[in-house]
Amino acid sequence: xxxLTLDDLRELTPAYIMGTLDEADQEAFQIALxxxxxxxxxxxxxxxxxxxSEALATLYxxxxxxxxxERVVARIAAAAAAPVSPHxxxxxxxxxxxxxxxxxxxxxxxxxxxxxxxxxxxxxPPPPAPAASxxxxxxxxxxxxxxxxxxxxxxxxxxxxxxxxxxxxxxAVAAAAAVFFAVTLRQRVQALEAELSAQTxxxxxxxxxxxERDSIxxxxxxxxxxxxxxxxxxxxxxxxxxxxxMQLFWNPRTGTAVLHAAGLAPLAVDRNYCLxxxxxxxxxxxxxxxxxxxxERLLNSVAMPRTIVGVESFAVTExxxxxxxxxxxxxxxxxxxxxxxxTR
Amino acid sequence: xxxxxxxxxxxxxxxxxxxxxxVTAALVRGDPDALRTLxxxxxxxxxxxxxxxxxxxxxxxxxxxxxxxQAWTEAAQLHASTTTGVxxxxxxxxxxxxxxxxxxxxxxxRSQRAASRGSSSSSVLHDFASSVxxxxxxxxxxxxxxxxxxxxxxxxxxxxxxxxxxxxYFAGFTHEQIAVALNEPLAxxxxxxxxxxxxxxxxxxxxxxxxxx
Numbered sequence: 001x002x003x004l005t006l007d008d009l010r011e012l013t014p015a016y017i018m019g020t021l022d023e024a025d026q027e028a029f030q031i032a033l034x035x036x037x038x039x040x041x042x043x044x045x046x047x048x049x050x051x052x053s054e055a056l057a058t059l060y061x062x063x064x065x066x067x068x069x070e071r072v073v074a075r076i077a078a079a080a081a082a083p084v085s086p087h088x089x090x091x092x093x094x095x096x097x098x099x100x101x102x103x104x105x106x107x108x109x110x111x112x113x114x115x116x117x118x119x120x121x122x123x124x125p126p127p128p129a130p131a132a133s134x135x136x137x138x139x140x141x142x143x144x145x146x147x148x149x150x151x152x153x154x155x156x157x158x159x160x161x162x163x164x165x166x167x168x169x170x171x172a173v174a175a176a177a178a179v180f181f182a183v184t185l186r187q188r189v190q191a192l193e194a195e196l197s198a199q200t201x202x203x204x205x206x207x208x209x210x211x212e213r214d215s216i217x218x219x220x221x222x223x224x225x226x227x228x229x230x231x232x233x234x235x236x237x238x239x240x241x242x243x244x245x246m247q248l249f250w251n252p253r254t255g256t257a258v259l260h261a262a263g264l265a266p267l268a269v270d271r272n273y274c275l276x277x278x279x280x281x282x283x284x285x286x287x288x289x290x291x292x293x294x295x296e297r298l299l300n301s302v303a304m305p306r307t308i309v310g311v312e313s314f315a316v317t318e319x320x321x322x323x324x325x326x327x328x329x330x331x332x333x334x335x336x337x338x339x340x341x342x343t344r
Numbered sequence: 345x346x347x348x349x350x351x352x353x354x355x356x357x358x359x360x361x362x363x364x365x366x367v368t369a370a371l372v373r374g375d376p377d378a379l380r381t382l383x384x385x386x387x388x389x390x391x392x393x394x395x396x397x398x399x400x401x402x403x404x405x406x407x408x409x410x411x412x413x414q415a416w417t418e419a420a421q422l423h424a425s426t427t428t429g430v431x432x433x434x435x436x437x438x439x440x441x442x443x444x445x446x447x448x449x450x451x452x453x454r455s456q457r458a459a460s461r462g463s464s465s466s467s468v469l470h471d472f473a474s475s476v477x478x479x480x481x482x483x484x485x486x487x488x489x490x491x492x493x494x495x496x497x498x499x500x501x502x503x504x505x506x507x508x509x510x511x512x513y514f515a516g517f518t519h520e521q522i523a524v525a526l527n528e529p530l531a532x533x534x535x536x537x538x539x540x541x542x543x544x545x546x547x548x549x550x551x552x553x554x555x556x557x
Contacts, residue, residue: 011534014541015512015519019447022518052545056513057442059494060392068391068405069383075409076379076416191401198388293360 004028009038010045017049063198065191216300219258223251230314232335244333248275248302248314255306259299264291267318274319275302276327280310283327288319308337364437368426371419379416386438387412390445397449397514407452411445450516497547505540508533 004012009032015021016029033039220227232246243263250257264273272290276283287302305311315331367385370378390411395404415422425440498506504526511517511525519537523530 011531011538014537015534018512018516019450020512020516020518022520048545049541052541052548053513054439054442055494055544055548056509057393057446058389058438059498060396061388062392062395063388064391064405064408065401068409069380069387072383072409072412073376073380075413076376079413079417080374080376188402191405195401 004032006038006041009042013042013045014049014053017046017053061202062195063201065194067190212300216258219251219254219256219300220249223253226252228252228308228337230335230337232314232316232333234333235331244316246275246316246333246335248335250304252304252306252308255304256300257302257304259287259289259297259302261289261291261297261316262295264295264297266291266295270321271318272321272323273297273316273332274323274327276315276317277305278312278315279305281312283315285323285325286314288321288323311337313337365423365426368419368423368437371416372423374419379412382415382437382441383412386441389438390441393442394445394449397446397516398452403452404449407445407448410448411441414444415441454516494544494548497544500547501540501543504528505536505543508536509540509544512537 009029012021012025012029016026021029033042228248228250230248230250232248234244244261244265245263246259246261248257248259259275261273267273267290272288274285275287275289277286286304287299289297289299291297313334313336315327315334317327317329317331319328367378367381371382387408391404391408394407394411395401398404398407422437422440426437498509501509507526508522511522512519517525519530519533522528522537523533526533
């Protein structure tokens, strides 16, 4: 095995992270990484490819059929009820301890394992009833062995004819096969319907997102030179809210704005933040909003005045969710129209 | 080598990370509700990834079922990986799940390739390359902002780079197999994948992708 140069290693790094190196390169790469100086030189490259690789894993989302969750829950219930004996394959199946994503599968090219063998090599007993009736790859149906019913056997012996026995056996097999086929088909149809439904929902969500983005882009671009950016931040004497800030991208041409707030503290369920515009000395409520889990909020198409004349400042206060005609608490963050814009 | 700041799939807020930690801790204690929570949070991504790779609903569900059962049986390792990952940095539950799911899914498709006419047969590789490109889950079928950003980043790549990355990531092809499938020199494929992956990383940074799951 020839030693790898640094350039070689850099070329191989993505495949190392993705677990797609062939056996020889994998071994050579790992040997090279044992050298701390090499590992240091490759560190940023390894990190970059790991980040991209993890991002690629989230590229597609689709909802599995609703029954899958029930099957998973049934299996863990069965596992909890029965004593678990460790499966020898379980230890080797742990991918999380391996640096590349699927290094443990490199030897599987030459195998012809079925999906069920691959997917179920774990230390959990199969569920008792529900999964047994599901002809999935996890629990493949056992081959049917048809035993003629006792009375049929007796009748056949009495009549001395094997024909009747064969006919009833064939009929039993055919009936079982028909039932099996019907069940399989029904489950397949249900799975496809669920998949279609999930894809439709995703398409609808995508369309909604795109419409929101279009709206934001429209607000920002149609303002041309008139776009006003108002920065709101905590007054200097309130360090407890120093992390809170907001940008208001105001398009007076369309009378709309895009609002982006960050660092918002969580609120009680019956409270909201309220954005006020102070115009000619009078506050007018413009938008009410609550922060998301990360303390942020992005609102598009916020209705705003079509002129900046008379607009003195903006402020955010905490108000009851039901709203209030006037501010009932002290401003948390405040901002003014930039001077150069206020003179327009 | 990875750290929390560069792991795009680690929860972005301390609160989210703490919540994730609580869920895995509950898994370790044997709380079935924790697994339900985990499933509700991540099943769509895990299933989407696996379905993209295996292209069959039944196979994909079987693998996803396995992955979540394994999360249950190996909860301690999952919990530990969210605290201190393999690189002594905190990973995310989603990262653990997708890594396991992808490995399983690739094992399945590699076995299927091996069972057809040999995994290195050029016709088999061509077939798989075509199926990867013609996947019913096209790039435009993605929904979340994270996916939109990633889609934008991937679409910005020259087609040959994108194709090579897709074959490596979603079909598990080695460099040699991709070279055969695309009728390109090996060195070209290596460069395309590396340059493309680095570009995607750079663009994700520019788009401010910080996946919050």
